[in-house]
Every structure is written in structure tokens, then in C-alpha cells.
Amino acid sequence: MTELKESKSAGGAAVGSRPWPLADELTAPFWDAAAAQRLVVQRCTECALLRFPPSARCSHCHSDGVEWAELSGRATLYSFIIDHRNMIPGFEGAYTVALATPDEVTDDSIRFVTNVPGCPPEDLRIGMPLTVTFEVVHDGVTLPQFVPEAGS
Amino acid sequence: MATTENPVAIIGVGYTELSRVPEKPETDLAVAACRAAAEDAGIGFDAVSGINIQVHHYPPPDTGAIVRELGITDVRWSVEGGLGVGALARAAQIVDAGICDAVVVCKIMNTIAPVNVPDIDPETGGVGGTAQFEVPYGLGYTMQRVGFLKRRWMHRYGITDDQVGWLCVTQREHALLNPHAIMKKPLTIEEYRASRWIADPVHLLDCDYPVNGAFAYIVGRPELATASKPVSILSWSGAGRGDTMPHLRPEADDGMNRWAHEVYTDACLGPKDMDVWMLYDGFSFLAMMWMEQLGLVEPGESGAYVEGGERIRFDGEHPVNTHGGQLSEGRLHATGHILEAVQQVRGTAGARQAVRADHAVVSSAYPHDGSVAIFGRA
Numbered sequence: 001m002t003e004l005k006e007s008k009s010a011g012g013a014a015v016g017s018r019p020w021p022l023a024d025e026l027t028a029p030f031w032d033a034a035a036a037q038r039l040v041v042q043r044c045t046e047c048a049l050l051r052f053p054p055s056a057r058c059s060h061c062h063s064d065g066v067e068w069a070e071l072s073g074r075a076t077l078y079s080f081i082i083d084h085r086n087m088i089p090g091f092e093g094a095y096t097v098a099l100a101t102p103d104e105v106t107d108d109s110i111r112f113v114t115n116v117p118g119c120p121p122e123d124l125r126i127g128m129p130l131t132v133t134f135e136v137v138h139d140g141v142t143l144p145q146f147v148p149e150a151g152s
Numbered sequence: 153m154a155t156t157e158n159p160v161a162i163i164g165v166g167y168t169e170l171s172r173v174p175e176k177p178e179t180d181l182a183v184a185a186c187r188a189a190a191e192d193a194g195i196g197f198d199a200v201s202g203i204n205i206q207v208h209h210y211p212p213p214d215t216g217a218i219v220r221e222l223g224i225t226d227v228r229w230s231v232e233g234g235l236g237v238g239a240l241a242r243a244a245q246i247v248d249a250g251i252c253d254a255v256v257v258c259k260i261m262n263t264i265a266p267v268n269v270p271d272i273d274p275e276t277g278g279v280g281g282t283a284q285f286e287v288p289y290g291l292g293y294t295m296q297r298v299g300f301l302k303r304r305w306m307h308r309y310g311i312t313d314d315q316v317g318w319l320c321v322t323q324r325e326h327a328l329l330n331p332h333a334i335m336k337k338p339l340t341i342e343e344y345r346a347s348r349w350i351a352d353p354v355h356l357l358d359c360d361y362p363v364n365g366a367f368a369y370i371v372g373r374p375e376l377a378t379a380s381k382p383v384s385i386l387s388w389s390g391a392g393r394g395d396t397m398p399h400l401r402p403e404a405d406d407g408m409n410r411w412a413h414e415v416y417t418d419a420c421l422g423p424k425d426m427d428v429w430m431l432y433d434g435f436s437f438l439a440m441m442w443m444e445q446l447g448l449v450e451p452g453e454s455g456a457y458v459e460g461g462e463r464i465r466f467d468g469e470h471p472v473n474t475h476g477g478q479l480s481e482g483r484l485h486a487t488g489h490i491l492e493a494v495q496q497v498r499g500t501a502g503a504r505q506a507v508r509a510d511h512a513v514v515s516s517a518y519p520h521d522g523s524v525a526i527f528g529r530a
Contacts, residue, residue, distance in 0.1 A: 019272045021284035053282050079307075081299035082352035083290060087269065089277070091290040094352075099300055113289045121352075126307045143288055 018090035020141050026054045029068050034142045037134045041102075041110060043069040052110045073132030075100035075146055078111055082121050096121055100130050100146040114146040123148070153241070154387045154418040160247045161374035161382035161530045163254065164193025165491045170334045170365035170482045178213040178260045178366075183221045185368035186256050190222075193370050194379025195254065197222045200370065202229035202246055202255030204239055206485070208262060218258075228252050236432065236486025236516025237523035241388035243371040244525075254372030259487035262364045269293065295359060295435075299351040302437045306353065309452030311440075313353065315459050317344035319472070320357050320436050320479055322461035327476025329466070329504035332488075334363050335480040358436040360478030367487040369494070374530040382530040383497045386511075387418035389524045409445035409515075411524045416447075419526040421511060423447030428496045428506045429470060430489035430514045432522060433477040441519035443472065466504040471496075474504045486516030493527050 023031045030052075033040040042051045044058040045065035057064045080098035083091065096119070099111040116124060117135065130146035137143055166188025168181050176184075182205060190197060203224065205215050212232050219227060229246050233239075243255040270292035272279050279287040286292060305311065321341050327333035339357070347355035374382035389411030416422050423446060431442035440454035448470055449457045458464050464472040475481045475492035482488065493512035495501040501509075512527040 017277070018290075019270070019277050019279045019287045021288050022273070022276075022278035022280040023284070024280060027284060053285050079300040079304040081296050081303065081354070082349065083296060084349040085293075085295065085351060088287060088290045088292050089272065094349075095290055097289055097291045097296060097351075113286050113291050115289055126304065137288070 018137065019088065020138055026056065030054060031141070033068065033070070034134060034144050035140060037142075039071045039073050039132045039144050040068040041071060042066045050105060050110060052112070071102050071104050071132075074103040074149070075112065075130045075132070076103070077116070077124065077126055077128045077130055077146075079126060080116070080124050094121070096124065098124065098146070112144065112146065114144070116147060117145050119148050153245070153389070153414075155244070155248045155385075158248075159374055159384050159530060160244045160371060161377070161384050162369050162490070162494050162527070163372045163374060163377035163382045164189040164191070164195070164370040164380060165494050166190070166192055166368040167332050167491070168365045168367070170332065170363040172263075172334065172363065174262050174264050174364045176364075178207070178262060179217055179221070181364075181366035182213065182218050182258050182260050182368070185366035186218070186222055186258050189256060189368040189370050192380050193372070193377050195370070195372075195376055197224045198226075199372075199376055200224050200252075200254045200256050201226045202243065202252035203227065204231050204234060204243060204255065204257045206232070206234055206239060206257070206259045206487075208260070208485070209264075213260070222256075229255065237388070237490070237514055237525050238516065240371065240385070240490055240514075240525055241390070241523060244385050244388055247371050247373065252372075254370055254376055256368060256370050257487075258366055258368035259484050260366045261362070261482075261484055263362045295354050296351040298435045298438070299354040301441075302353045302358070302435070305437065305441060309455065311452070311455035314341065314345070315455035316358065316437050316440065317341050318461050319433075319440055319458045319464070320344050322458065322464055323433070323473050323477045324480045325461070326466060326474050326504055327480035329502070330475045330481055331502075333476045333481040334361060335476060335482075339480075354435065357479070360434050360483040361480065363482035363484070365482070365484075367484050367491055369487070369490060380500075381498045383494045384528050384530040386421070386526045386528045387415045388526075389415050408447055409442070409519060409524060410521050412446050415524045415526055419528070421526060425511050426513045426526070427471075427508045427510055428474060428493065428512045429464075429472045430475075430493045430512060431472060431477075432486050432489065432516045432519075433473060433479050434483070434485075436479055438519055439473060439477060442515050442522075445519040446513060446515065446524065448472075466501075466506050471506045474501060474506060486514070489514050489516070497527050497529060
């Protein structure tokens with residue numbers, strides 16, 4: 001097992017022992033973009049539908065033509081929980097898991113998971129504007145995260 | 153859907169005792185529950201030619217061994233898996249199609265196998281598939297995912313945590329009147345409030361109670377029943393499986409469950425005709441969402457409706473989960489709901505019998521697209 005650098009992140013969870021994403025052919029462009037501080041999702045080259053998580057073909061027109069579209073990173077907090085059960089390795093104590101809907105999606109079909117790092121649970125509000133940030137959790141592994149938009 | 157010509161009924165129901173820890177092999181539990189169901193119907197297994205065994209985890213026990221022990225010799229239909237009302241609908245279709253005159257359906261639950269944990273590579277700590285976008289953020293089990301639903305629903309309609317608590321308290325009252333229920337002690341609203349968080353806003357007491365045991369029922373032609381009153385399956389929804397990722401799909405509109413209109417229409421009945429409501433409560437608030445999705449109340453009004461508990465109590469205007477539901481009878485993946493609907497319509501629910509129970513509605517899985525059936529007197 002690769003030795004991960006121990007550090008502290010959202011909600012006091014120790015980053016070092018967290019599970020990390022195993023990129024595959026389908027998902028590697030997403031993680032590569034994140035490592036370059038860009039948030040991307042698949043866009044169908046036939047019908048332009050944005051989709052996430054990555055899939056081999058479009059659920060609307062069934063085309064396998066795909067390009068990766070960069071999003072603005074602006075999003076809205078859809079819902080959130082504060083985990084106390086701690087069933088995932090590397091996450092201890094009360095920590096936030098939230099869903100963020102990107103501004104580019106009007107039909108509510110894409111939601112990103114985020115810890116809203118740096119935001120105390122009592123300040124979380126459904127509907128609050130968020131903006132993307134990038135959290136380096138390991139050499140070569142960067143997680144997109146969403147934080148409250150400045151001034152909101 | 154409804155039967156094409158001849159009626160299809162639940163003709164027998166069978167229970168084993170439920171226990172917190174595993175006490176008996178799964179095959180023994182299944183055989184005991186199926187035998188009890190046949191005895192309740194007053195038929196022998198020579199009249200049964202179909203079998204569906206459902207488990208909570210894999211691998212399941214060998215259906216062949218259960219068939220042999222039961223002495224079913226003419227197996228025309230044998231399927232493993234499925235869940236709740238979806239599985240009931242499938243069995244009803246098999247009987248309606250004339251493939252079998254009687255089918256035994258059995259749900260076995262146990263607490264042995266670990267379930268509901270993400271697939272993290274033990275060597276590397278890596279996680280693939282769709283989970284790679286969730287588990288690295290600490291999201292990986294159902295109580296968290298339904299927590300998103302609860303928070304969003306409470307926010308949208310102004311439903312309070314206490315109101316959800318009243319559903320739990322009332323269902324516990326019902327469980328104390330149900331000899332099959334695993335919960336034997338009353339629950340107060342104060343205890344609900346103090347219940348520890350699993351994934352705030354989900355309390356421990358919002359979660360159903362894991363058990364070991366088996367419940368079974370026999371779907372068949374009503375004229376086969378000799379020992380108990382058959383209960384007609386008046387209509388049922390498609391047997392599709394509900395979404396396992398409810399947090400990632402678009403929010404449902406203010407309409408009803410996707411099957412509700414069809415199931416009511418096929419039964420030539422409406423929500424106002426439903427006397428008792430057996431609504432899936434793998435998590436407490438799902439049963440409240442089901443109340444809204446099936447038209448017991450308008451969207452967002454379940455909170456006010458369950459407050460205080462009187463209206464949904466077995467002797468109230470719309471009894472809900474009179475067996476205690478999965479919260480307090482035990483987690484049987486809606487098979488407990490099916491059996492209770494049969495008891496209520498028969499009039500054999502004992503101390504928890506509803507005043508009026510001509511028609512029962514039963515649901516399973518997630519409220520927006522889970523399965524629905526309507527029962528009535530045969």
C-alpha cells in the first residue's frame with residue numbers, strides 16, 4: 001500500500017487512510033482534469049447532454065460520442081448529512097457529506113459529492129451557492145470539493 | 153396490472169420467530185415459514201408448483217434443498233431473489249398466467265453477512281466504479297443516502313423531526329400488540345429525540361431493525377384455501393426494482409408514485425377507499441413519503457397528519473403499519489407488510505385489528521418508484 005501523507009481535512013477526517021479513487025479508462029479524464037484544477041463532465045457529441053458519473057454512452061440518444069466539457073465550478077447545495085456512524089475508513093468524528101448541483105445543469109440530473117471543507121455544519125443551508133476548489137489528497141490524486149461562494 | 157380473468161389471492165401466511173442474533177440455519181427458517189403458510193392455507197405442498205426464495209445477502213441457500221424438504225414434486229416455476237411487493241407482483245403474474253395454481257414466496261433475513269459497505273480494495277485502499285465519486289468523500293452506505301432525502305424533504309415542506317418521531321412511536325405501539333414483532337418495549341417521543349445520530353438527520357431510531365427469521369406467503373387461486381379466508385390481490389404495479397441511488401436522481405415532482413394511478417385504476421378504487429396502509433419503512437420517513445405518494449395526504453402534509461399518532465393508529469382514521477413496520481416488527485423487506493395486510497383484510501389481526509379493513513394498500517422500496525399492490529376481500 002502506498003504510504004499517504006497524514007493530514008487533516010474536512011470535519012477532522014484524517015486524509016491519510018481515506019479510500020482514494022481508482023481511475024479507469026472511463027473516469028481517468030475526470031481525475032486528470034481535477035489534478036489540473038479543472039472540473040469536467042462528459043458531453044454527448046450528438047445531443048450535447050451533460051452527464052456524470054461517466055458512462056459509455058448517452059442515456060438520451062445512446063451515442064458513444066463523447067467530449068469533456070469544463071464547468072464553471074459554481075453550484076448549489078442540494079442536501080447534506082452529518083455523518084456520525086463512521087463506517088468509511090479514514091473518516092472519524094462528525095463530518096459533512098453534501099450534494100452540489102452544478103449551475104450548468106437545469107434538470108437536476110448531476111450532483112457532485114463534497115465535504116464542503118472549512119464550513120461548519122451549522123452554517124450549511126440547502127440552496128446556498130458553492131464554488132469548486134481542489135483538494136490534493138495524495139500525489140496525483142485531487143478531489144474536487146465545493147465551498148461556500150465568497151461573500152455568500 | 154390486475155388479473156386477466158380469474159382472481160388471484162394470498163391464501164396462506166407463515167411466520168417464524170424473529171431473533172436479534174442468528175439462531176437457526178436459513179434453510180430451516182425457510183422450511184418452517186413455508187410450512188406455516190401452507191398450514192394456514194390448509195393445503196399440501198402437492199398443490200404448490202412455484203417457489204421464490206428471497207434473501208438479504210448472497211449466496212442464498214439452495215432452493216432445491218428447500219423444495220425437497222417441503223416435498224414440492226412438481227416445480228413449474230422457481231426463481232431466487234426479488235423484493236417485497238415487486239416479488240409479490242411477479243408471483244401473482246405467474247398464477248394469473250396459469251403457469252402455477254399456487255406459488256410459495258419466502259423472505260429469509262439474517263444478520264450474519266456484512267451488507268451495505270462499500271467495496272474498497274483491502275490491499276490498496278482504492279475504490280472503483282461509481283463509488284469512486286462517493287467513497288473518497290466518506291459517502292458509502294444507505295443511511296447516509298436516505299439522509300439526503302430526509303433533509304431535502306423536511307426542508308421543502310417544513311416537516312419537523314418530532315413529527316417523524318411520532319410515526320416511530322405509533323408504530324412501536326402497534327408492535328406491542330403484534331406477537332410476531334421483535335420489539336417488546338414502548339417508545340416515547342423523548343427517546344426518539346434523544347436517539348443518536350447515524351447520519352444527521354437520520355437517527356438510529358429512523359432505521360429499521362435487523363432480524364433473523366423468515367416470513368412466507370402463498371399466492372394462488374382463492375378456491376384452493378380450505379383453512380383461512382383468502383385475500384384477493386386486486387391490482388399490482390410493475391415488478392421493477394427501485395433505484396438504489398436515490399440521492400443521484402432528479403427530485404420527484406409533486407405527483408404521486410409512478411405506479412399509484414395505474415394500481416388504483418386497475419382496482420377500480422381510489423385512495424379514499426383504502427382502509428389500512430402498509431407502507432415500506434426501511435427508514436421511518438419513507439413511510440411518510442409513501443403516505444404522500446399514495447394520496448393518503450397531499451404532498452408535504454404527512455408530518456402534520458402523523459403528529460400525536462391518533463390518526464394513523466390501528467383504531468384511527470387511516471391506520472398505518474399496524475404490525476409495527478420494519479422499525480418495530482423487524483426488517484423483512486416489506487414481506488411483513490404483505491402479511492399484515494392479509495391479517496387486517498381477513499379480520500384476524502387480533503388486538504391491533506382496524507375497525508374497517510375492506511381494502512389494504514401495500515408498498516415497498518423507495519416512494520417515488522417503488523412497487524404497490526391493493527388487497528381486498530376475496
